Amino acid sequence: MKFKCIEVSKYTNSPEILNGRVKTLHPKIHGGILSKRNNKSHKKDLLKNNFHEIDLVIVNFYPFEKTLNTSSNHSKIIENIDIGGPTMARAAAKNYNDVAVITDP
Known part of the structure; x- marks a missing residue:
């Protein structure tokens, strides 16, 4: 799509942990998505924490569905339950006036 992107771990200055299970569940990510643009308190919180x-x-x-249909490996199936991606999409939906979300299943 030719968008300039940055690795989440570089943006948050936090490494992925738990073998990649935790990447995007970070206040810098969700604070930036959920902050109401017209709320002075939200802007102040972002500024105080150096969030954008x-x-x-x-x-x-x-x-997940593809893995479920092609694998009988329980561990592999469980590891394909996405937590962070849907959480970011839902956060963007909650703040739909200010944040757009694009997904490609």
Whole structure:
């Protein structure tokens, strides 16, 4: 799509942990998505924490259904339950006046 992107771990200055299970569940991500643009308190919180507003969320979800249909490996199936991607999309939906979301299943 030719959007300039940055690795989440670089943006948050936090490494992925738990073998990649935790990547995007970070206040810098969700604060930037959920902050109301016309709320002075939200702006103050972002500034105080050196966070930035996020106006566009581009996220692809883990292929859970495909994995479920092609694998009988319980661990592999469980690891394809996406937590962070849908959480970011839902956060963007909650703040739909200010944040757009693009997904490609």
